[in-house]
Amino acid sequence: MSPRHFVFYIALFAALGLPLAAAVSADDKLPENTAPKTSAPDEEIQALKAEVLKINRELFMIEEDILYPESTQFTVFVSLDIGDFFALDSVQLRVDDKIVTNYLYTQRELAALKEGGVHRLYLGNLKSGRHEFTAYFIGKGPHGRDYKRGVTKVIDKELTPLFVELKIVDDSGQQQPDFEVAVWDQ
Amino acid sequence: MSAVRSAKSWGISLALACLLIPPTAAFAASDPLRPQSVRDPRYGAVLFDFYQNHYFDAITRIMVTQQRAPIAAQGADPELLLGSLYLSYGMHDAAAAIFQRLLDGATSPYTHDLAWFYLGKLRYQDEQYAAALTAFQAVGDALPAAKNAERLNLIVNTQLRENKFDEAKKTLEQLKHGGIWREYARYNLGTALIRAKRVKEGAELLNQVAVMDARDEERYALRDEERYALRDKANIALGYASLRDKTLSDPVAAFSRVRLSGPFSSPALLGSGWAYSAQDRPQEGLMPWFELAARPADLASQEALVAIAYTLETLGAPELALSYYQNAIAIYDRERATLDTALSSTSFEELLRASVPASAGGDAARLSLAANFPELPAGKYAYDVVASSEFQKAYRDYRDLHFLKAQVARWQERIPLLHTMLEERRRRYALNVTELSASNYQKRLDTIIAQRAALSAEIATIEGEENTAALADVNERESRRQLLEIKSRLDALPASAMDASAQLKKFRILYGMLQWQLKTEFPQRLWRVKAALRALDHDLEHTSAVQSSLEEIVNMTPLNFAGLAQRITELDQYLKNLSGKLDAAIAGREQYCAKLITGALTARKRQVETYRSRALYAQARLYDQLSHEQNVP
Numbered sequence: 037m038s039p040r041h042f043v044f045y046i047a048l049f050a051a052l053g054l055p056l057a058a059a060v061s062a063d064d065k066l067p068e069n070t071a072p073k074t075s076a077p078d079e080e081i082q083a084l085k086a087e088v089l090k091i092n093r094e095l096f097m098i099e100e101d102i103l104y105p106e107s108t109q110f111t112v113f114v115s116l117d118i119g120d121f122f123a124l125d126s127v128q129l130r131v132d133d134k135i136v137t138n139y140l141y142t143q144r145e146l147a148a149l150k151e152g153g154v155h156r157l158y159l160g161n162l163k164s165g166r167h168e169f170t171a172y173f174i175g176k177g178p179h180g181r182d183y184k185r186g187v188t189k190v191i192d193k194e195l196t197p198l199f200v201e202l203k204i205v206d207d208s209g210q211q212q213p214d215f216e217v218a219v220w221d222q
Numbered sequence: 223m224s225a226v227r228s229a230k231s232w233g234i235s236l237a238l239a240c241l242l243i244p245p246t247a248a249f250a251a252s253d254p255l256r257p258q259s260v261r262d263p264r265y266g267a268v269l270f271d272f273y274q275n276h277y278f279d280a281i282t283r284i285m286v287t288q289q290r291a292p293i294a295a296q297g298a299d300p301e302l303l304l305g306s307l308y309l310s311y312g313m314h315d316a317a318a319a320i321f322q323r324l325l326d327g328a329t330s331p332y333t334h335d336l337a338w339f340y341l342g343k344l345r346y347q348d349e350q351y352a353a354a355l356t357a358f359q360a361v362g363d364a365l366p367a368a369k370n371a372e373r374l375n376l377i378v379n380t381q382l383r384e385n386k387f388d389e390a391k392k393t394l395e396q397l398k399h400g401g402i403w404r405e406y407a408r409y410n411l412g413t414a415l416i417r418a419k420r421v422k423e424g425a426e427l428l429n430q431v432a433v434m435d436a437r438d439e440e441r442y443a444l445r446d447e448e449r450y451a452l453r454d455k456a457n458i459a460l461g462y463a464s465l466r467d468k469t470l471s472d473p474v475a476a477f478s479r480v481r482l483s484g485p486f487s488s489p490a491l492l493g494s495g496w497a498y499s500a501q502d503r504p505q506e507g508l509m510p511w512f513e514l515a516a517r518p519a520d521l522a523s524q525e526a527l528v529a530i531a532y533t534l535e536t537l538g539a540p541e542l543a544l545s546y547y548q549n550a551i552a553i554y555d556r557e558r559a560t561l562d563t564a565l566s567s568t569s570f571e572e573l574l575r576a577s578v579p580a581s582a583g584g585d586a587a588r589l590s591l592a593a594n595f596p597e598l599p600a601g602k603y604a605y606d607v608v609a610s611s612e613f614q615k616a617y618r619d620y621r622d623l624h625f626l627k628a629q630v631a632r633w634q635e636r637i638p639l640l641h642t643m644l645e646e647r648r649r650r651y652a653l654n655v656t657e658l659s660a661s662n663y664q665k666r667l668d669t670i671i672a673q674r675a676a677l678s679a680e681i682a683t684i685e686g687e688e689n690t691a692a693l694a695d696v697n698e699r700e701s702r703r704q705l706l707e708i709k710s711r712l713d714a715l716p717a718s719a720m721d722a723s724a725q726l727k728k729f730r731i732l733y734g735m736l737q738w739q740l741k742t743e744f745p746q747r748l749w750r751v752k753a754a755l756r757a758l759d760h761d762l763e764h765t766s767a768v769q770s771s772l773e774e775i776v777n778m779t780p781l782n783f784a785g786l787a788q789r790i791t792e793l794d795q796y797l798k799n800l801s802g803k804l805d806a807a808i809a810g811r812e813q814y815c816a817k818l819i820t821g822a823l824t825a826r827k828r829q830v831e832t833y834r835s836r837a838l839y840a841q842a843r844l845y846d847q848l849s850h851e852q853n854v855p
Contacts, residue, residue, distance in 0.1 A: 077807075077810060077811075077814075078312075078619075079315075080807065081312070081619050081622075081623065081807055081811075082312065082313050082314065082315055082316070084623070084626070084800075084803055084804060084807055085311055085312070085313050085622065085623075085626060086313060086315075086316055087800060087803075088626040088629060088630060088800065088804070089281060089282070089285065090285075091630075091633070091793060091796060091797065091800065092278075092282055092629055092633070093282060093285040093286055093289065094789075094793065095633050095636075095640075095793060096282055096286055097286055097289065097290070098640065098786060098789065098790060098793075099636075099640060099643075100286075101782075101786065102640065102643045102644050102647055102786065103643060105647075107771070107775055113263040113266065113267065115260065115263065115266055144274055145270075145274065147273065148269070148270050148271075148273035148274050149270070151269065151273045152259075152260055152266065152269055152273075153266055153267070153269040153270030153271075153272070153273045153274075154260055154263045154265075154266020154267050154269065154270055155267070155270050156263075156267045156270070164768070195768060195771045195772070195775070199263060199264075201263045220262075220263065
């Protein structure tokens, strides 16, 4: 083979093989993010991952059971529907006039809320009986003005877990944000 | 090579290697399956984690809710999401089990299609192409358009794996509006056809990817690196194919469409030089090679060195050619030394360890291999192996295992805390039980129940006797008492004292009015009293239910404490074993990745040595030629 041909074939290989290898591998391979056929180490790793996830779930539940028994468990969620009239900064939550949490949202969290995610704002314990629950929403309202709104609800806690969802919704008619409270009994 | 450039090169190589089918993109926020309507906030909380790329947390939440109280209101969505997340974690068996379960159950067309789609992807990734094709073809028409385009692209790839080129072409025809997936399918089919010697058909498809008109340019904004990188690669493939087959389009034009600032400019410059050379324009061909030779040494630039020397020789400048060969040999020597040093002194295992961040890799980090990957000595030679699916999968497993190890370590640290928390709860429980006993709540409740029974009997008597006075209110009772007292006083007056007939008449009228009022309102009053009794019954019923729950809690809690304490102790041991297994698996993946890198560097060293031998041979030949010319009178 002449040097010219030699270099030419190297170049050809470089073009058809190497640079394309990133997305389209060499001749014996097709483009794909392919995994090799399931091998023994692969199966072992899959089994290990499954084991870790299972034990993680169990420990997570044990921790919850210890810290927040079902009989007193009280969870507060925050959701955002559209959110054109309100840019949420933070939420303060009071139960029976005691502040139980202040939460400042990051941009990433706000994006997740806008996508349809629901933030678990608070997980705690509440004795059974009647309680007054107040949430203050702080952020920017219509026209970029500082905005703070509170919403209060009296809730009855039974001996089962109680979920409360704070919904920030747009009131198109009023061109204002609206704040709703939904109570979910499990 | 600077770290920045290294990161960029690695990043682009890796991104391109996985952009065809990134498994985690299955539910990526940027590629939603459909608007996620949240009907249960617990599912919303899962999505909240998922949208922030906290996949591990999302998996945990779904698993916990499934165990406690499944999210029924969301239909198959949680299961689909879990399957997709398992897929992203490389847990194919677990993911397949979920999708199969969804298919076995009665599902909506959407769930049915999506489950088949993911099963197809799984089978494809496991290289079970016949099964993959069956799964993809079982998909109906409920898949969103973007997912369907991805499915068709995968069908094309599956058919190419089995060398069914004509069938792949037919599938491609269905991808008329497939966006980027259509471009991939064209590219994949184009290169496959060229390799199968169906050069013209392949080149035609590549040309469709390689040339972007103004409208395309506008459509694919500059930020769309994926589309531009694909165009670059198509042009390179087209250029080299055209070099091999003179009947195709001008290779120079193809190479010149590759972006000079892009990651594929080096092979394009190399090819460009050869394209000019093939067109008997060697002097023009030297320009791209000079540009290439001036760049930091990479695969293409090393090849350019010999190409320059050879071209100069053919242009009748043997002295200059000789100096370029000498220069090339010096560079190859340096590269060989660098590779030797890298191979002999570097522990790739250590470098891999350094690539795992202190936080052991957040979920997001694990998806961008380039983000923290160390700069390898002579690492440019390992780009291709690092970009290979084999390495990527092993490295992804490696990072996943590290992440999971960190989770296990976190729980190991918290085990003593769990015991402490449990002890505290036990203490509080004992305190509460003591307080409860002291409150005599049962006795008080029994008293209330007895009072209620007496009240019920009294009401029955009042009703039976139509005792209207019994249902008089406070004012009426007082009026009645006063009237009766007046009456008794009037009755007690001696007859001689005064004439009380007028007062007695007034008494009769007033007493009669009161009696009339009590009598006429008796039914309503009786109804109200009975209603109050029913309300009391309801409250008592509720209180009894609370009491039962409380008793159950009081009775069960000590058992729970014992069970929890025992389980925590067992899990502690389990975590220790798991940690050991994870260490072994991590070491295995580490060695495997290091072996792949070492293998790539060794192969590259052999290649450099081959270049060097060729250059040495050419140098010797030129020496002979020049000395012969000098000796010839």
